[in-house]
Amino acid sequence: MTENLKRLLDFVQSGQNKGQRRELSPERFAQLQEAIVQAGPSLSLRAARRLSLFLAEETTQALPFERIVGRRSLTVFPDIYLPGEREALQSGHYVHEQGRVCNISSDWGAVLREGLWPRRERALQTLRENGQADADFLRAAVETIDAVTAFCDRWADALHQSGQAEAGKGLRLAVRCGAQSFRDALQLFRLLHFCLWASNVYHNTVGRFDQYMLPFLQADLACGLLDEDAAQDLLEEFFLSFNRDSDLYQGMQQGDNGQSLMLGGCDADGACAVNQLTAMCLKASLHLGQIDPKINLRVDKNTPLSLYELGAQLTRQGLGFPQYANDDVVIPGLVRLGYALEDARNFTVAACWEFIIPGVAMDIPNIAAMPLAGVVDGCIRRCLAGCQRFEDLLQDVREAIFQKADELLAPLSPLFLEPAPFQSVLMDGCLERGQDISKGAKYNNYGVHGTGFSQAVDQLLAVKALVFEGDLTPERLLRGMETAFADDAELLYTLRNKAPKLGRDEEALPLADELLGYFADSLRGRTNERGGCFRPGTGSAMYYLWHADELGALADGRLPGEPLAANFSPSLALKDAGPLSVLRAFARPKVLDTINGGPLTLELHDTVFRGEEGLTKVAMLVKGFIDLGGHQLQLNTVNHETLLDAQAHPERHENLIVRVWGWSGRFVLLDKAYQDQIIARTAYGL
Amino acid sequence: MKGLVFHVEEFAVFDGPGLRTAVFLKGCPLRCNWCHNPEGLEMRVQRLKNAERCTHCGACVRACPNPGQPCTACGRCLPACRQGLLSLSGEWMEASELAGRLLRNRALLQGVSFTGGEALLQPDFMLETISLLDGLHCLVETCGHVPSRDFRRVCAALDMVYFDVKLADSQQHRRYTGQGNELILENLAWLKREGPPFVARVPLIPGVNDGADNLEATAALLEGAPRLLRVELLPYNKNAGAKYSLLSLAYRPSFDESRPINADVAPFTRHGLEARVL
Numbered sequence: 001m002t003e004n005l006k007r008l009l010d011f012v013q014s015g016q017n018k019g020q021r022r023e024l025s026p027e028r029f030a031q032l033q034e035a036i037v038q039a040g041p042s043l044s045l046r047a048a049r050r051l052s053l054f055l056a057e058e059t060t061q062a063l064p065f066e067r068i069v070g071r072r073s074l075t076v077f078p079d080i081y082l083p084g085e086r087e088a089l090q091s092g093h094y095v096h097e098q099g100r101v102c103n104i105s106s107d108w109g110a111v112l113r114e115g116l117w118p119r120r121e122r123a124l125q126t127l128r129e130n131g132q133a134d135a136d137f138l139r140a141a142v143e144t145i146d147a148v149t150a151f152c153d154r155w156a157d158a159l160h161q162s163g164q165a166e167a168g169k170g171l172r173l174a175v176r177c178g179a180q181s182f183r184d185a186l187q188l189f190r191l192l193h194f195c196l197w198a199s200n201v202y203h204n205t206v207g208r209f210d211q212y213m214l215p216f217l218q219a220d221l222a223c224g225l226l227d228e229d230a231a232q233d234l235l236e237e238f239f240l241s242f243n244r245d246s247d248l249y250q251g252m253q254q255g256d257n258g259q260s261l262m263l264g265g266c267d268a269d270g271a272c273a274v275n276q277l278t279a280m281c282l283k284a285s286l287h288l289g290q291i292d293p294k295i296n297l298r299v300d301k302n303t304p305l306s307l308y309e310l311g312a313q314l315t316r317q318g319l320g321f322p323q324y325a326n327d328d329v330v331i332p333g334l335v336r337l338g339y340a341l342e343d344a345r346n347f348t349v350a351a352c353w354e355f356i357i358p359g360v361a362m363d364i365p366n367i368a369a370m371p372l373a374g375v376v377d378g379c380i381r382r383c384l385a386g387c388q389r390f391e392d393l394l395q396d397v398r399e400a401i402f403q404k405a406d407e408l409l410a411p412l413s414p415l416f417l418e419p420a421p422f423q424s425v426l427m428d429g430c431l432e433r434g435q436d437i438s439k440g441a442k443y444n445n446y447g448v449h450g451t452g453f454s455q456a457v458d459q460l461l462a463v464k465a466l467v468f469e470g471d472l473t474p475e476r477l478l479r480g481m482e483t484a485f486a487d488d489a490e491l492l493y494t495l496r497n498k499a500p501k502l503g504r505d506e507e508a509l510p511l512a513d514e515l516l517g518y519f520a521d522s523l524r525g526r527t528n529e530r531g532g533c534f535r536p537g538t539g540s541a542m543y544y545l546w547h548a549d550e551l552g553a554l555a556d557g558r559l560p561g562e563p564l565a566a567n568f569s570p571s572l573a574l575k576d577a578g579p580l581s582v583l584r585a586f587a588r589p590k591v592l593d594t595i596n597g598g599p600l601t602l603e604l605h606d607t608v609f610r611g612e613e614g615l616t617k618v619a620m621l622v623k624g625f626i627d628l629g630g631h632q633l634q635l636n637t638v639n640h641e642t643l644l645d646a647q648a649h650p651e652r653h654e655n656l657i658v659r660v661w662g663w664s665g666r667f668v669l670l671d672k673a674y675q676d677q678i679i680a681r682t683a684y685g686l
Numbered sequence: 687m688k689g690l691v692f693h694v695e696e697f698a699v700f701d702g703p704g705l706r707t708a709v710f711l712k713g714c715p716l717r718c719n720w721c722h723n724p725e726g727l728e729m730r731v732q733r734l735k736n737a738e739r740c741t742h743c744g745a746c747v748r749a750c751p752n753p754g755q756p757c758t759a760c761g762r763c764l765p766a767c768r769q770g771l772l773s774l775s776g777e778w779m780e781a782s783e784l785a786g787r788l789l790r791n792r793a794l795l796q797g798v799s800f801t802g803g804e805a806l807l808q809p810d811f812m813l814e815t816i817s818l819l820d821g822l823h824c825l826v827e828t829c830g831h832v833p834s835r836d837f838r839r840v841c842a843a844l845d846m847v848y849f850d851v852k853l854a855d856s857q858q859h860r861r862y863t864g865q866g867n868e869l870i871l872e873n874l875a876w877l878k879r880e881g882p883p884f885v886a887r888v889p890l891i892p893g894v895n896d897g898a899d900n901l902e903a904t905a906a907l908l909e910g911a912p913r914l915l916r917v918e919l920l921p922y923n924k925n926a927g928a929k930y931s932l933l934s935l936a937y938r939p940s941f942d943e944s945r946p947i948n949a950d951v952a953p954f955t956r957h958g959l960e961a962r963v964l
Contacts, residue, residue: 485768489745493765506790578696580707580791611964614699621697621705624794 001287002233007065008240009288017244021075024057032057033078040136043089044419044436046080048140051199051422052147053077058198060154062162067183068238069155070190072245077198080418093416096364100418101438103203103258103350103366106426107359109212111192112185115178120145122431133434140421141431148195148422149175155191182226185216186238192426197249199422203258203351206293207358210263210277217277228280235277236284242292255291255665258351264307265298265327268342274307282310282322289317291657291664296349299626300327308619315618316609318637320659323353323599324622329631330355333595337535339443353539353567353632354447354597359428362440364415365447365535365596368408369543370519373452373551373564375400376459380555381478390468397460398518405522405534408448413529444532447596450519451543452564454502454571457512458556462499465507477555484553484560495557496573503570503585504577513590520593537596538568538631545673563677566660568632569601572680579604579621587630599632600625601659603681606639634659643667643679688778689811692726692803694787700964702825702846704796707788711805711812712776715831717864718852719940720891722926724933726803731759731776734932739771746772775932781811785818797823799848804829809836816843827887829863830870837873838880846915847884849877853895854903862894862940871907878911886917892945901950905957917954917961921947 001009011017024032032053039049059073079086090099111119120142127138152175159168170184171191179185196204220226226234242259249257263281267273285295297311311322325347334344334355347355354365376397383396417438424430424437466472476491485492502508516538523534544564552560558573565571568591570582579602586600608614618635625633636659646653650668658667658678667675690712698708713729714721725732735746747753749766764772788798798819800812806828816824825846830837841847851874852867853859859867877884886908890896895904908914927937954961 489768490765492768493770496770497764576694578694578707580696580705580794584791584794608697608699610700617697617699617705621794624705628793 001236004065004067005233005236005240008063008237011063012240012243012290017071018247020059020071021073022059023075024077029078036078036080037082042136042140043080044134044137044140044421045143047199047419048143048147048421050077050080051144051195054198055147055151055195058151060151060158062155062158062164064162066237067164067167067234068187068190068241069159070187070194070241070244072194072197072248075248079200090416093414094412095416096367098202099416101201101362101420101423103205103354103356103364104362104423104427104437105205105207105348105350105356105358106192106196106423107428108189108207108209108426110359110428111426112174112188112212112216113178115174115176115188116145116149116425117176119425119431123425126431126434130434134436134439135434137419137421137424137436138431138434140419141425144195144199144422144425148192151195152188152191179216182213182216182220182231183234185213186234190238190241194245195422196426197245199420200418201420201423202249205258205348205350205356206261207348208262208265208346209293210275210281211265211267211273214275214277232280232284235280236287239281239284239288239293240290243290246292255660255669256351257292259292259294260296260349260351261293262296262298262325262348263322264303265347266300266331266345268345270345272302274303278307279310282314285319285321286314286317289319291319291666294664295322296325296353297322298325298327298330298347299622301627303623303626305616305619305623308623309616311622312615312618315604315635315637316606316615318606319657320634320636320664323349323632323634324626325349325353325355325597325632326626326630328626329592329629330595333592333631336592337445337533337595343443349597352541352597353599353634354537355595357443360441361443361445362437363443363445363447363532363535365445365537366449366539366541367412367446369449369451369541369547370401370404370408370522370536371452371543371547371550372401372450372456372515372519373459373554374547375404376456377551377554380459380463381481384463384467384478385474390464393463394460394514397515398521401518402522405448405526409526409528409534412446415529440530444528444530445535446528446532447535447537448523449537449539449541449543449596449598450516450594451540451547453512453515453538453568454565455554455556455558457502457508457515458499458571459554460511460515461501461505461508462495462556464511465500466494481553481555485557492557492559495555497575499556501556501571501574501577503574503582509585509588512585512588516588516590516594520590535596536594537598538591538594539596539598540564540567545677563673563680565601565681566677567598567601567634569681572677583621583625583630583633584628587625587628589629591631595631597632599634600630601634601636601681603636603638606637609637638678640679643675647672647675647679687811687814688780689784689808689815690729690731690776691779691784692776694784696791698799701799701801701827701848702797702823704823705794706797706799706823707791707795708799708801709784709788709805709815711800711802711808713807714802714804714829715807715865716804716829719862719894720889720922720926722923722929723803724930724935724937725775729803729807731774731778732933733757733759733761733763734773734775735934736771737931737934739769741769781814782818785815788822789820792820792822795822797825797845799825799827801827804832806832806836806840809840812840813843830873831865831867832869832873834869834873834876838876841877841881844882846882847877848887849874849884850887850889851904851907852889854900854907858895858900862891874907878908878914881913883913883915884911885915887920888917889920889922890947890949891922891941892943892947893941896948896950898948898950898953901948901953905953905959908954908959909957914959917951917959919949919951919961919963921949921963
């Protein structure tokens with residue numbers, strides 16, 4: 001690591017970046033709020049005015065040792081609504097999360113290539129030629145482009161003042177007409193990404209970075225402007241810049257900020273697109289050891305072991321990534337959902353693991369969650385006593401899932417999404433259509449998580465084996481569940497230890513596919529108000545805790561208060577099963593129909609990585625899972641004892657990083673419930 | 687036939703090439719002072735109890751059919767404990783059952799390592815299991831203190847052997863493991879001459895066998911074996927005592943655990959052997 005990089009790393013780690021922030025005075029805040037609203041009643045125009053004022057108010061001062069500039073100075077900025085206005089506008093609507101555009105991926109390739117001026121021209125052209133277009137939106141788009149250009153110019157001045165006049169010139173040109181070099185492309189990305197955050201959209205993903213940045217790198221290497229070492233340094237400095245302001249970008253917990261980056265995969269024709277930059281990015285993340293950007297890696301059955309080994313080096317570092325996605329499953333799965341093949345081949349991930357298409361999709365991949373464990377529990381409580389055969393219970397489960405889907409989907413329209421003119425500028429086609437991205441795009445599909453999957457399967461397995469194939473009476477089981485097995489320790493023991501479980505026992509596999517099938521069928525053929533489909537998935541997000549709170553004792557012996565597994569992972573009570581059994585069990589062919597995203601999460605003890613041999617074996621393990629048809633995998637390197645110690649003595653483990661559900665965060669900053677779940681899941685397997 | 691298995695560990699990273707599962711067989715002829723698998727010593731099923739979290743509610747005692755008598759590991763107390771603190775170590779399994787369980791993961795599995803305890807105390811069970819493993823790469827990790835006939839007939843069926851060499855001096859060997867090393871050296875001699883490829887493993891116990899003399903003598907013992915792949919030095923694990931309380935036993939090492947370990951590969955290198963520290 002170069003001296004410069006060390007200073008930049010220290011600048012972030014020691015919190016000096018925060019020291020340069022400021023808050024607006026109450027008077028200035030009120031003035032700005034007034035100025036935003038003066039833009040008129042149109043939310044688009046107000047959003048544009050807000051961004052414009054925000055950027056003008058920002059301080060632009062380059063550090064003497066930084067080459068990639070852009071750092072937040074303002075912590076809070078006024079919103080676009082008058083008091084009470086937001087509530088009134090949202091009333092009668094479905095408000096997803098903050099009611100803002102989020103979790104999508106910009107058309108970074110085209111924007112970096114052509115800059116903002118052609119887009120400005122397009123907006124004006126549509127305004128002139130298309131009477132149907134949303135004129136306020138187009139004016140707002142132009143205003144954001146002008147504001148962002150002016151902002152970039154100010155940073156260009158700052159670069160000039162810090163003795164980097166060439167870089168300043170490059171930035172001025174890049175924002176207008178596209179980047180001419182690798183450095184300019186990185187710098188432009190940095191500031192555009194900054195402006196996205198400033199424009200109040202969030203979970204701003206990075207997309208397929210090694211694809212759209214490669215041409216800039218190749219050109220510089222070819223003409224001798226950069227050599228590989230210099231390019232690597234620059235890349236690392238750029239990666240580091242994601243961590244400057246990330247503490248301001250908090251989702252459910254600190255660290256949940258959606259700065260996810262995708263590497264590898266194939267091109268539009270399906271040919272392998274792994275390139276020089278793929279490995280450089282993996283190395284950069286390895287060198288820096290920072291939470292952001294969060295690395296994802298697309299792989300398939302032809303991916304060589306060497307790439308997995310690079311990935312395993314990163315896993316060894318303990319940041320909880322890379323997260324692997326299998327092209328052989330994801331692409332056909334997306335095509336089944338109606339995505340064009342070339343778009344499916346271009347998939348990236350949203351903030352966590354949901355598969356989305358850059359530039360052309362306004363998918364909301366986490367709009368609802370199907371509480372699978374809860375639905376099965378409800379059926380067992382309601383119907384078990386009346387079921388003659390196990391198949392009768394399954395039929396009830398199927399019907400209950402369909403019914404739950406009705407309930408989940410009913411309130412989702414009409415959707416309220418705040419206009420996002422600047423995000424629209426960075427997408428493909430919004431300016432031509434004269435329509436804000438919040439109103440929709442080529443793809444407008446909604447994703448539905450499936451929570452508590454493994455425990456849904458385990459409950460059914462226990463009932464099948466012990467009630468329908470054994471001598472356990474429904475009465476005894478239900479009584480036990482009602483009382484949390486207070487008077488029936490023997491039954492509790494049997495359910496937890498003797499009943500079959502997914503991740504260990506063969507009989508679980510067909511049932512797992514069956515249940516995934518019900519979930520897929522329950523959403524198939526339904527359309528949302530935008531004409532999009534509903535995509536079932538295997539992720540849980542934070543619902544693994546939320547839904548767990550709603551549950552009593554379950555038929556698989558889970559007791560009240562015990563967490564559910566996160567995402568597509570075995571029950572935390574699973575014993576006598578190791579990584580091979582778990583990986584094989586969760587490489588389910590049926591995930592092709594539940595491809596919204598949601599990985600199998602596997603915890604590896606850090607001793608596995610002792611020596612190079614362990615590294616190669618982890619790579620072989622991941623390759624094995626992908627070759628078996630597993631769709632998505634996320635590995636954690638943890639040490640159970642370290643986590644316990646960190647909970648007891650947070651001051652000793654300030655920089656301990658763990659994967660939470662679709663993102664990595666600093667362990668000591670998480671709420672205790674999340675810490676506890678992570679500690680519990682490290683106990684199985686190794 | 688049946689064998690007594692006390693653990694099956696998938697993805698055993700340090701016990702042979704490729705993606706492997708390690709099978710732990712119960713029973714051991716040695717009583718090494720530093721043993722970290724005390725539940726593997728006796729060739730009988732044993733009850734384990736996580737005493738640390740026990741609230742002494744008495745439910746397990748009430749469930750016991752022979753209170754006050756030595757435990758027969760009948761398992762009747764296990765379901766009585768609501769906290770799940772009780773378990774049995776050791777399960778008599780048919781070779782076909784074990785092989786079936788291993789082969790379920792055939793798609794990901796490249797090898798099986800038999801360990802323990804001392805796996806070679808159950809030679810017929812091992813041979814039958816190996817014969818059912820569909821040609822998978824098989825190896826044993828052994829202390830070498832088993833009847834030569836058993837040692838040879840099982841090793842002949844294996845692809846590789848991990849052979850422990852603890853102490854070159856027989857007296858010292860007896861002092862720390864309860865047995866002299868004559869039988870071990872006899873088996874080692876055969877292994878060097880006629881056995882499959884093997885790895886020699888030396889657990890480095892501070893002040894017991896990590897002295898220059900013993901390492902030199904060990905290196906000399908291992909010389910002249912064309913099929914010796916390498917020597918692996920395994921520094922003493924300070925968590926060795928972790929599982930003794932499960933058996934209501936105390937871990938009492940007769941050496942100073944905190945003493946620095948002399949993990950020196952030089953004596954082996956001098957004898958032309960490839961050696962590494964794990």
